[in-house]
Amino acid sequence: MNVSGPLFNLLVFLGVLVLAYVLFRPTKGWFWLVANSVKTNHKVITEDVLKQLYTLENQGEHILKKEVVNSLHYNDGTLERVIATMEENGLVEELGQGEIRLTALGRDYALKIVRVHRLWEKYLAEKTGFDKTEWHARAEKMEHQLSHEETNVLATELGNPIYDPHGDPIPSHSGEYADIDGAHLNDLPVDTVGKIVHIEDEPEVYYRQILAENIHIGSVIRVVENTDRRVLFYAEGEEFILAPEVARNLTIEVLETQEELEELAVRLSALGTGEKAEILGISKECRGDSRRRLLDLGFVKGTPIQIDLVSPLQNPKAYLVKGTTIALRDDQAAKILIKKM
Amino acid sequence: MKDSVEDIIELSNDLRWKMGGDFHDHITESIYADASEIVEATVTTDSRKGRNAVDVTIDRIVTSRKWGFPIMFLVLGVVLWLTIIGANYPSGLLAELLLDSIHPALKSGAASLHFPWWLSGFLIDGVYLALAWVIAVMLPPMAIFFPLFTLLEDFGYLPRVAFNLDNLFKKAGAHGKQALTMSMGFGCNAAGVVATRIIDSPRERLIAIITNNFSLCNGRWPTQILIATIFVGAVVPKALSGTAAVLSVIGIAVLGMAFMFTSSWLLSKTVLKGQVSTFNLELPPYRPPRFWKTLYTSLIDRTLIVLWRAIVFAAPAGAVIWLISNIMIGDHSIAYWMINSLDGFGWLIGLNGVILVAYIVAIPANEIVIPTVLMLTVLVTGMSGGEGAGVMFELDSANATGEILKAGGWTLLTAVNLMLFSLLHNPCSTTIYTIYRETKSAKWTAVATLMPLIMGFVVTFLVAQVWRLF
Numbered sequence: 001m002n003v004s005g006p007l008f009n010l011l012v013f014l015g016v017l018v019l020a021y022v023l024f025r026p027t028k029g030w031f032w033l034v035a036n037s038v039k040t041n042h043k044v045i046t047e048d049v050l051k052q053l054y055t056l057e058n059q060g061e062h063i064l065k066k067e068v069v070n071s072l073h074y075n076d077g078t079l080e081r082v083i084a085t086m087e088e089n090g091l092v093e094e095l096g097q098g099e100i101r102l103t104a105l106g107r108d109y110a111l112k113i114v115r116v117h118r119l120w121e122k123y124l125a126e127k128t129g130f131d132k133t134e135w136h137a138r139a140e141k142m143e144h145q146l147s148h149e150e151t152n153v154l155a156t157e158l159g160n161p162i163y164d165p166h167g168d169p170i171p172s173h174s175g176e177y178a179d180i181d182g183a184h185l186n187d188l189p190v191d192t193v194g195k196i197v198h199i200e201d202e203p204e205v206y207y208r209q210i211l212a213e214n215i216h217i218g219s220v221i222r223v224v225e226n227t228d229r230r231v232l233f234y235a236e237g238e239e240f241i242l243a244p245e246v247a248r249n250l251t252i253e254v255l256e257t258q259e260e261l262e263e264l265a266v267r268l269s270a271l272g273t274g275e276k277a278e279i280l281g282i283s284k285e286c287r288g289d290s291r292r293r294l295l296d297l298g299f300v301k302g303t304p305i306q307i308d309l310v311s312p313l314q315n316p317k318a319y320l321v322k323g324t325t326i327a328l329r330d331d332q333a334a335k336i337l338i339k340k341m
Numbered sequence: 342m343k344d345s346v347e348d349i350i351e352l353s354n355d356l357r358w359k360m361g362g363d364f365h366d367h368i369t370e371s372i373y374a375d376a377s378e379i380v381e382a383t384v385t386t387d388s389r390k391g392r393n394a395v396d397v398t399i400d401r402i403v404t405s406r407k408w409g410f411p412i413m414f415l416v417l418g419v420v421l422w423l424t425i426i427g428a429n430y431p432s433g434l435l436a437e438l439l440l441d442s443i444h445p446a447l448k449s450g451a452a453s454l455h456f457p458w459w460l461s462g463f464l465i466d467g468v469y470l471a472l473a474w475v476i477a478v479m480l481p482p483m484a485i486f487f488p489l490f491t492l493l494e495d496f497g498y499l500p501r502v503a504f505n506l507d508n509l510f511k512k513a514g515a516h517g518k519q520a521l522t523m524s525m526g527f528g529c530n531a532a533g534v535v536a537t538r539i540i541d542s543p544r545e546r547l548i549a550i551i552t553n554n555f556s557l558c559n560g561r562w563p564t565q566i567l568i569a570t571i572f573v574g575a576v577v578p579k580a581l582s583g584t585a586a587v588l589s590v591i592g593i594a595v596l597g598m599a600f601m602f603t604s605s606w607l608l609s610k611t612v613l614k615g616q617v618s619t620f621n622l623e624l625p626p627y628r629p630p631r632f633w634k635t636l637y638t639s640l641i642d643r644t645l646i647v648l649w650r651a652i653v654f655a656a657p658a659g660a661v662i663w664l665i666s667n668i669m670i671g672d673h674s675i676a677y678w679m680i681n682s683l684d685g686f687g688w689l690i691g692l693n694g695v696i697l698v699a700y701i702v703a704i705p706a707n708e709i710v711i712p713t714v715l716m717l718t719v720l721v722t723g724m725s726g727g728e729g730a731g732v733m734f735e736l737d738s739a740n741a742t743g744e745i746l747k748a749g750g751w752t753l754l755t756a757v758n759l760m761l762f763s764l765l766h767n768p769c770s771t772t773i774y775t776i777y778r779e780t781k782s783a784k785w786t787a788v789a790t791l792m793p794l795i796m797g798f799v800v801t802f803l804v805a806q807v808w809r810l811f
Contacts, residue, residue: 006805006806006807006808006809006810007806007810009689009802009806010803010806010807010810013802013803013806127617128615128616128617129543129544129613129614129615129616129617129618130614130615131614134614159357159364160354160357281366282366288617289542289617289619290618290619290620291365291366292365293541293619293621294621295365295366295369295370296369297621297623298373300366300369300370300373301370302370302374303373308392308400308624309400309401309404309504309624310404311404311409311504311505311507311508312404312405312406312409312410312505313505313506313507313508313509314508315507315508315511316504316507316508316517316620316622318504318622318624320392323392324623325392325623325624325625326621326622326623326624327504327507327621327622327623327624328620328621329507329511329620332620332621
């Protein structure tokens with residue numbers, strides 16, 4: 001029955017493993033590449049161009065067709081053909097000297113895609129467990145797939161949110177959207193007190209760094225140092241240091257009246273054994289089911305809280321809230337704000 | 342009328358837009374504010390505030406860095422030891438009654454009523470025997486394990502175990518309470534799957550359900566112990582053989598935990614990453630366990646329900662086992678042809694056709710794997726002994742069992758791989774059905790069924806090839 005030697009068998013097994021890896025490894029596997037390239041059609045390219053133009057125009061820039069072609073990674077020929085079709089359909093218009101801009105119709109269309117993108121990010125944040133770093137890429141795909149009706153159903157289900165989880169305004173179905181007032185963190189003078197209202201998720205390298213630092217949207221901050229080399233600020237009882245180009249991705253709404261209460265806020269994770277505190281609220285970073293569960297358990301403004309037990313592995317810790325002992329992990333405790341007493 | 346409805350919807354959308362996202366927070370806050378006002382006005386408490394002093398003392402000890410883990414392992418060890426050792430005696434009694442007394446009595450009864458051989462074979466050797474076997478092996482350990490476990494639960498100790506171990510499970514993307522469902526799985530995987538209801542986070546609950554099968558259930562402990570005694574015990578000096586056998590079984594159980602952690606981590610990073618994940622763990626006050634009530638509910642709710650499901654699945658399995666051994670195609674039984682066609686694949690993964698056929702027909706219950714293997718071995722080798730085609734049996738001494746298996750071509754490699762395969766294969770049909778009931782999803786049921794099976798094939802394959810290299 002000895003049909004094949006063990007060494008041969010092992011080699012065949014190894015071969016199958018390598019093949020499976022090449023075909024199916026995440027995002028770069030051949031199978032996925034082929035599947036994705038089939039899906040990329042003219043509609044997708046059109047919508048990507050619209051969005052790109054919309055973003056650039058909002059930054060007040062004049063746009064050359066060449067730049068758009070270069071900034072989107074498509075085969076040159078395809079992209080030019082698509083832009084030509086868009087011109088025929090009245091979505092973009094040429095201004096001469098290679099400059100192009102959106103028509104009113106084009107802006108409308110672009111706004112709809114932006115709406116789907118941001119709504120989908122909101123959906124991912126509230127109703128699924130996908131990691132923050134995945135939201136953007138997933139929304140990039142979904143923005144081409146949802147119809148107008150589906151988008152409205154989604155919006156209603158989410159309670160017609162005004163902002164997406166990064167703090168970007170979500171256009172309503174009629175195209176209105178709220179403004180964000182604020183300045184980039186690296187432009188603020190020392191001692192400014194403000195609130196983080198927006199965290200930009202592109203480029204991804206910077207975004208990952210912001211996430212790694214545990215910076216939360218909605219936190220009240222105070223700028224301590226702002227030089228060419230670094231920006232140092234306090235928020236929720238902790239100190240954060242960012243490079244200026246990373247700090248640029250944080251938008252701060254400057255608070256005129258110094259809300260003393262908020263400035264005293266520290267994170268629950270900073271509470272020591274034996275200390276007593278009062279809950280100020282739950283950070284905006286705690287979303288969806290997790291947030292509602294915490295609220296239902298009594299983690300609401302004004303509730304006294306203290307550490308009851310510490311696990312032998314230091315994490316989680318059990319807190320005494322309204323006479324009940326409830327264990328929370330440290331990363332959750334970092335999203336609850338307290339005032340030490 | 343229609344217009345006014347639309348107006349109202351429009352108005353509500355408008356208001357919602359103006360109210361902003363903190364709506365739910367404000368409502369909850371005001372509910373709590375109202376509640377505490379009512380409490381202050383109506384409830385009088387004695388001056389003692391905070392938690393009961395006894396509770397605090399117990400908690401300080403069972404969650405301390407020094408004593409937390411030793412106490413936990415001691416408790417789990419004692420429960421498992423009581424279950425495995427304590428179940429031997431009632432199991433023996435039941436086996437004597439159901440297999441050695443009632444079975445022959447039924448046979449002679451059927452003979453005196455002039456049943457045709459195939460009817461008495463089908464009903465008594467097939468259906469009855471499988472049922473009797475499952476009851477004899479399954480009932481006693483469950484009747485001991487579940488009440489003990491429920492008592493600990495009722496006392497309030499189990500949430501502390503979850504609290505102590507949570508950080509380990511967190512690293513694997515799982516919930517601390519999975520420690521409890523996993524321990525429950527040592528008793529019975531189906532019960533372990535039901536127990537995952539205590540995990541209220543969807544992602545972690547699915548992880549706990551899918552990986553519960555890596556806890557060696559009490560249907561598999563006897564197989565492990567028997568095979569380890571016969572084959573692993575034989576390769577070391579006689580004085581050490583008992584210890585070696587026990588250590589190898591513990592090794593398999595620990596390997597199961599390693600697989601549980603690894604696959605939990607993989608699942609949480611891949612197919613399950615989109616599921617909602619939350620965490621909170623309430624540590625309720627201790628209370629004296631209500632002994633009789635606990636005993637009653639654990640026997641009725643856990644033991645009997647699981648036993649009933651096992652019976653429902655085991656009866657047809659017995660019938661199938663008897664039929665494939667007795668229906669002839671050409672010169673040989675169906676079982677013979679199945680074994681022959683699976684022998685090649687079996688050899689590749691260091692097992693043999695008999696074992697694979699036994700695992701196919703014994704999907705309903707791990708308890709009848711060894712009796713089926715013995716019956717099929719005797720059937721295909723044509724040796725004397727056994728009870729006849731389609732009649733499962735077990736022998737009183739491990740030595741005699743070993744003789745039959747060795748005659749069937751078993752080596753130490755076969756034994757090691759059987760132990761591995763017994764750990765890593767699809768859950769029994771009771772558990773599969775329970776997984777479907779709990780998840781209501783064919784997809785997750787398929788994942789839970791096939792993932793361990795594929796792992797089992799890969800692991801036994803690798804072990805066999807590497808073994809043969811040297």
